[in-house]
Amino acid sequence: MLSVLAVLLVAGSFAPQGSANASGSEPAELFGSYDLSSSDSVTVIVELDEPSLLEAKHTGKGQTKGYLEQAREQVKEALASAAPSSEVNREYNTVFSGFSVEVAQDELASLLALDGVQAVYPDVHYDANEFDPELIDEESFSPAMMDSAPFIGAPEVWEDLGVTGEGITVAIIDTGVDYTHPDLQSSFGDYLGYDFVDNDDDPNEGPGQYHGTHVAGTVAADGGPNGEGIVGVAPDADLVSYRVLGPNGGTTEDVVAAVELAVQDGVDVMNLSLGNSLNDADWATSIALDWAMREGVVAVVANGNSGPNNWTVGSPGTSRDAISVGATQLPYDAYNAAIFTSEGVSYPSAEIMGYPSVEELLALDGEELEFVHVGLAGPGDFDDVDVDGKIALIQRGEYPFVDKAAEAKDNGAVGAIIYNNVAGVQPEVPGLAVPTIMTTLEDGQKLLSELEAGNNTVTFDIEFDQEVPESMAGFSSRGPAAPTFMIKPDVSAPGVGIVSTMPEAFGYYASLQGTSMAAPHVAGVAALILEANPERTPQQVKAAIMNTAEPVLDRDGNPYPFNSQGAGSVRPYDAITTETLVSPGSHTFGVFDKDNGRQTERNHFEVTNLSDERKRYEIDVTFHGGEDHINVNTSNNLNVHAGSTQKVNTVVQINASALEAGYYEATITLTHGDEVIEVPSIAFVMEPDYPRVTHLFLGVNPDGTIAGEAYLPGGAEYFEFWVYRDGEEYEYIGAPVTDENISAGYYQFTWDGLAPDGSELEPGAYDLYAYAEKAGQSDYAYGGTLTIEENGQVELDIAQ
Template sequence: MKRNFSKILFSLLAFVLIFSIFGFTVAANGGKKSKTQFSEIPLAEILGDIELSSDRPTSVIVELEEESIVEAKHKGTSQTKANLKSERGKVIKALEKAVKNADVNREYDYVFSGFSVELPGNEIVKLAAIPGVKAVYPNVHYTAEVISAEVISEEAFSPEMMNSAPFIGSNEAWEAGFTGEGVTVAVIDTGVDYTHPDLAHAFDDYKGYDFVDDDNDPQEGAGQYHGTHVSGTVAANGAIKGVAPDATLLGYRVLGPDGGTTEDVVAGIELAVQDGADVMNLSLGNSLNNPDWATSIALDWAMAEGVVAVTSNGNSGPDNWTVGSPGTSRDAISVGATQLPYEVYSVETTTTGDVSYESDKVMGYADVKDLTALDGNEYEFVNAGLGNPDDFKDIDVEGKIALISRGAIPFVDKAANAKAAGAVGAIIFNSEPEEFDFVIPGMEVPTIKMSGVDGQKILSELEKGNNTVSFDLEYVTTNPEVMADFSSRGPVTLTWMIKPDVSAPGVNIVSTFPGNGYAALQGTSMSAPHVAGASALLLEKNPNWGTEDVKAALMNTAVDVIDPATGKAYAHNSQGAGSIRIVDALNTTTLVAPGSHSFGKFVKNTGKQVEKQSFEIKNLSSERKSYSFDVEFAGNPDGIKVSTSNNLKVNPGKSQQVNFNVQVDTSKLEPGYYEATISVSDGTQKIDVPSILFVGEPDYPRLTGAFLEKVEEGSYYVGSYLPGGAEVVQYNLFELNGEKIGEPIDTLGTFSNAPAPYHEFLWDGKVGGEELEDGEYVLGVYVEQAGVTEYKAYLVTKN
């Protein structure tokens, strides 16, 4: 367990009890005034979850104030590798003087200015105090984002299984002559099996680089498959075809068997840009919702340098604010996952003696043939507990139905474990009495779901020896394309941007697998390469386009994904601009950029607040066009008015900026999130630009971490991470009795107007004038910001 940042999970009641015991005050211990001494200190930003009280080696990424080569170039200033090396050397020299055990690893200068270094965690504050250091980021762990994987046997495989590329229009694009020829796509991932017969054509002599083993061979490691699968979706050309089958590929192995770290991902981005990639795909991520992260910054500057950067949005949905870096990038194209249209069946489940179950429904399946094969047949069913691998060790489910309880592991893992044990289907029942809503197409065995009440009923029947089950299945309808529940949602903190930018198929995607094989995977990792391949097709047709043109074309021509539960389009923060359609993007005659807008926050308590926004319209046609505009907020709420030009005339091949004002009267609006659609029409083509605004402070997490760290004898740093700053922040210390919160000890400090994203102060380690004993404690942090309060507890160590 991490000692600083492992949050202790307490119930709401526990928090209420804390407040009732220890109110918001600087007095403590029965009203006695504290003699604690504290003072705020300036430091470079230390972002993220870093264990600052430990003396264990900790790897971090250091961003320097000195601008990278690409950043300086695009800001019109002069920068050289030699100067960066010199400035970086000064900081490294100062670091080595201040910290005895500091081991610098990778150094960056092209799209990111800084270096990675390993040093004791409790020395990081010294690093942050060195002149020239802009920010310190944890060298966080990145994973290849896959929800489930199923290898397809040679006997079962057919090329028609690769149906996602045709769905977004790849076949029609090929027929029009666009196959990605002459465009280079970098796959920054787990490496790639470039010997696969469907991929060998895409690689030249120089194939990329392996940052895990530090050599020039990006061949995927033993037991890994993610990068090969992603590469096939981009550019396979054999038994299956990727979206851009004639594109050239470069592989960059930045993720090993256990994932990878920021230092290698940033290094991969830098090298891909310098190697001349036109497009890069990063189907990887973490849970950090922050636009100013090392990977996100590197992607922003890669886009500025002319490389179309595509990244997965993450697999932590369906709640808002779940998008993580690098999907939080301001400029890169972040991609959400959709499920292709699939057939819906109703089911009547009957066990021995014609016992029926009211709540039974089809939860999901990978192949409709596997589902319909169950129809009308009788099977033995077996209790498989929670569906963990160990639950299957001592039971025989071969050719049977696994009965599984919800809990402990994801549904898709339960189904996968059932299949691995030989089951032909599964019944999953809720751990609570009621039903649950999840429908997950792509489950590895046909899966029926039930309420907790029916789950206990079927368990009871099984205990009586009534161990047979049959299913009466009936076709109901074919569901349209829908958003995958697992797909992460925006917005992004601080920028309040809509993410994802677009969506693409990501459930049950068939592509190449190492060793000449094929597999079906699901995750936003599978969605991103569809967009990377589409970008290659657009660049083949339009080699002079900039990255913003490619992004705009994909966003402007995407189609709304409709939620079948409501009959309305999913929220912008679920689908972005919609699901991509390649042919429409290739044929568009107008580009509107940026392809989405955030009007930001409107927090004025009285009166009206006005914000100005603009976007650029580019007329790609050979005729002069006249554009009209319409802005519609969902529900047409009073208090929001948008004014813009009624008509705008743009000459052929020219661009023009459109300015508009947004006026918000917060007195007429409830605090919350409001989404709008800006429609741009030339009389023939209509482009919808998704937009959002927030009334009041957005509902992002106010507090994301805290720490207590010893500087020297009698001196400690105490602090917290505040994404939006805080009007008030208070630090309370409590005893820890076992795993329970004990008595309040003291209020260590109360501050007002703490800035984002990081606050810290110096504490003398004393309570009531007496030195506090070393040991484990609970640091309770209370935050007030924009009318929202949060109180969280963290386990810390004083030593």
């Protein structure tokens, strides 16, 4: 996935967030943070009261393009008067009602007061920040390297069912696509798509870009004219490219415009291997995708690369309707590792976290190498450290594991040891850039002590352990989606070591990893389903993919949690041939937080019998834990006539006060003879365990004070703004800002730049964090580093 940070604030004081429609007595709702005293301009997305064409169509409201354009013109005319500096960029009719506009921040308040404005969203910046590719030269390349499509069973669909995606159009909304690639050129017709970066009809990838071409190959590469290249999941599908990310990234206004144009162009499937880092389902892109699904376009999005913790999924992976995809690793051989530094010192927690290839891992076996501590292994942590040909000793935290390993490799390290920053274990992360060993915090402290004692070499003992089945990638973002408590991802697909097409400048082929690589597998599967079953709606395609997914098991044979794998790993043959659909493909029963007695929640799902005979299904709902305090009432069996759909009501009663707080998984199982469909479900007891704070956005006000905004998904009982001195010793300065009983959403504050006792900070670097507590759980988020120069100049390095 294109991992991004949604930096919502530039600087300054903040606007209040309204909750009412601008046609009433209160201003429109404002998302994000801005300096309302600054004349500096920002781009925002304006949502109108008038529904979009698709919203109106699918909610029974009256709407025409002409009337919507007239309403939008009225708002634009009023805006031109209220905010003379404003300049409208893009306008939306179909999947979103509104426009993007560049406007001075001190004119935003006037925009919020305009009649007809419902909400204003930030124009979030997207960066192509995928993992470094492993390029494959012409001499080493083999078509057999593309082993993920065969693994999920795509060749059986081509050969046994004669289905290859023919006649189905898939939109690649990405960095563009090299449509001249030998394996892709036949997938493109006269209409190539559109370039929203350069605003022209040539959506090829720009210099130095390759992500979209790699994604496109996984969907529909056809092996090239000689059949010697890559073959994607749906090799006869048609492709169109919508370039929304250039060398400097892209923005919401272009992504929404691309979704809108793709729907207008009549595509059948769209793939978006991009997103931002906020776990929120209501951003403009998610809204656009939900209406695209309702209109008949299957939208597939990557779930994110911020795993393995829960609640790390980001928009638009949080979309209610689009298919969010997590990443798995194909079966592989696992190895044990032991490390030795000096007699009498042991490291029992040492295990292999990940590696780029077995050959590189085994190259360390028996070797004695110097190791060097590089802290968190961030972009600047290697500046004064020589790790060339050595082992990088790294502390967990702040940056993803994959980025730490990539930084180590880029600086010449031949391996890495990552020690934990808290008690407990760390995840396996397949496909890391260098062979990487993980240890506990305790063993990491031993390694640091060895360095201080002058014992700066480490010896490796590596041996084969076992064959591991398809498993979840540690980097794959996990759900649930915070606002809706939906299970995310919806489904998973291979996303580690995926070999696919690259532009000629990169040698035509390369291996990449990420949920960016998993999503196009599912987009290809959707194309196969639609060729075989053109009458299916996007929701039915989604249900078929989820209902027939293969459960993903860890190395001990236990299934991963639903919020790691969704319904499981996609299997196209079964998705095409299934005779039953259960929709939605996953289920949330909501939050049960009643202090005394039982709380009752009602929900339902639908069962569609696709066969030509009546079917009788046995129904079972099983909670995996807490059963003594959970009652479920639903039909024990169900008769569904051929070609018909029936609703099944479920009533769940939970005595929350008798259970430990947390979430409880359940499986809804429908059985008809040998046909078994399992629907992942979830219920939350008391306050869910979402992170109490996920982001801290910072800026410098004109008067030198610091503007801050913390994102608190569920609010906080207690909040602190922490300041740490980053020097020879990491020193806690204090909490100059504290508050209590804060509502859910964005919490805004200003710091005067002084220590808690009112004294001025000495010159130096200071790390800034937001801390929040609620319902016995606490979390913190890093926002950036404030540097005070000797001359008093202040610089703020915002966290990326």
